[in-house]
Amino acid sequence: MFRKFGVLMGLAILLSACQPSPTFLEPASSISNHEANLYRIILIMALVVFVLVEGALILILVRDRKRANNEKLPAQIHSNMRLEVTWTVIPILLVIVLFIMTVQTVNAVAAPSHLKSDLNIRVVGHRWWWEFDYPDLGIVTANELHIPKGATVQVQLESVDVIHSFWVPQLSGKTDVVPGQHNTMWLTSDQVGEYLGQCAEFCGTEHALMRFKVIVDSQQDFDAWVANQQKPAYQPQTEDEQAGYMEVTGACAACHSLDPSDLNTKKVGPNLAHLFSRSTFAGGTFDLNEENLRSWLADTQAMKPGNDMDIKILPKTRDQIISYLLNLK
Ligand SMILES: [Cu+2]
Numbered sequence: 001m002f003r004k005f006g007v008l009m010g011l012a013i014l015l016s017a018c019q020p021s022p023t024f025l026e027p028a029s030s031i032s033n034h035e036a037n038l039y040r041i042i043l044i045m046a047l048v049v050f051v052l053v054e055g056a057l058i059l060i061l062v063r064d065r066k067r068a069n070n071e072k073l074p075a076q077i078h079s080n081m082r083l084e085v086t087w088t089v090i091p092i093l094l095v096i097v098l099f100i101m102t103v104q105t106v107n108a109v110a111a112p113s114h115l116k117s118d119l120n121i122r123v124v125g126h127r128w129w130w131e132f133d134y135p136d137l138g139i140v141t142a143n144e145l146h147i148p149k150g151a152t153v154q155v156q157l158e159s160v161d162v163i164h165s166f167w168v169p170q171l172s173g174k175t176d177v178v179p180g181q182h183n184t185m186w187l188t189s190d191q192v193g194e195y196l197g198q199c200a201e202f203c204g205t206e207h208a209l210m211r212f213k214v215i216v217d218s219q220q221d222f223d224a225w226v227a228n229q230q231k232p233a234y235q236p237q238t239e240d241e242q243a244g245y246m247e248v249t250g251a252c253a254a255c256h257s258l259d260p261s262d263l264n265t266k267k268v269g270p271n272l273a274h275l276f277s278r279s280t281f282a283g284g285t286f287d288l289n290e291e292n293l294r295s296w297l298a299d300t301q302a303m304k305p306g307n308d309m310d311i312k313i314l315p316k317t318r319d320q321i322i323s324y325l326l327n328l329k
Helices: 002-016 030-063 081-109 219-230 239-248 290-298 315-325
Strands: 119-126 129-134 139-142 144-148 153-159 164-167 175-177 183-187 193-199 211-217
Touching: 030 081, 119 144, 119 164, 129 144, 139 144, 139 219, 144 219, 153 164, 153 175, 175 183, 211 219, 239 315, 290 315
Parallel strands: 119 153, 144 211
Antiparallel strands: 119 129, 129 139, 153 183, 164 175, 164 193, 193 211
């Protein structure tokens, strides 16, 4: 039984090493910094208490153990006022310190209502991908959230189906995304870079493949990204592209929009207007390239079993669709 458990644990540790897992102990924002600091201080306090208490325990067990049958008992002590006061007062002080520090951290992490927002974003959880709306900029995208470095970003969280949870360990704590409710949180980062995110509330078969990225851009890169997202989708040039375009705005339009400003859409699939401005697709699961896109359109259910795009496309149509989609930069 224990052997099996050990093997399982070993496997879990081994497998978890295969994926680069983001951790809040490598903070890239003032919010995560607060969290990481609190964690480290609690850890150090707990370690000191652990070593002292266990050390005393081991010392006494060894020193006062029964050595021989005829040995007389060690001195039997009843009540020691000074000791008892000491080991009552010290934990009380520790708990008070931890309480104050926790309240300070909670305040620093919670959306500060007095803080001026530089950018408003609406995050919509879908099974099993993330929609990112920029209502003030009139753009919609999916799975890759761009924010400018140093900006205070107010995030409104909504869900169209079940409860999800928005979590970017290096930037912020988790906040639940609950249908019928508008939860809020905020993001900020002074470090340009890409930070992995993950849905942190079990939401069905593909919960594990509901990932995303937060991309912190320099202001210049962010402005360029916005300008590109605001452009309408590519217009078909060749005959093949035209045929593909007819499909994408026809059969696929039941679930996908090709209008990058299509906010508040009720479509179940991601906006495709600037598909190839993203580096991953299907909930940050696969690299976005022609080969993977081809496999996706050939058999979505083999790639991400249970996802809501359950359709069959003829090979010829597929080629035409791909010739068009490749231009959606
Ligand atoms: Cu989810």
